Amino acid sequence: MSDFKVLDFNKKKADTIEQKRRAFNRIVFQNFLGAYSVIDDNGSIYPVTLVDIAGDGCSFQVPWNPLKDKKLAQDFEVNMRMYFTNASYVPVIMNVRHIKEVIHDDGTTHIQYGCEFDKSVGSFEAMQSFIDFLYKFAEHSAIDKGDHKVYFK
16 A cells, blocks of 8 residues: 555635634624623623634633633523624524633633524524625635736626
8 A cells, every 4th residue: 555645625625714714703803893792690791702603603702810700601591792883783692502711822811602502583694694604705715915817707
């Protein structure tokens, strides 16, 4: 038998698209999409940092001080506002599925929550369209390298 390694081009393409999607998500989350959550019993609204979003759910993180902050429980229902402008948002409901502590390079501690969307909520249709756009953008976008060739008609 030879020592040749067979390359799976479909997997390589899928991996490249996934990397582009995650990079684009970071740009969208940092510059375009704001997320606020109504989490505690008093209905307080405070910002969260989105980490990733996919068809089934999203992950977000919040600063965490283990001496005074409580973690959300597994299966806890989170009501989140996904702001697309300063005043308009799409409400989504999610349930906590994963919890992990994250320490950033600057030494701050955050709790990252992985949540599953409640797809039965009517407003999820808008989020699904947005998520579909993120995936299609990652698949079909090109990097502007200063060339003048048009890649579409």
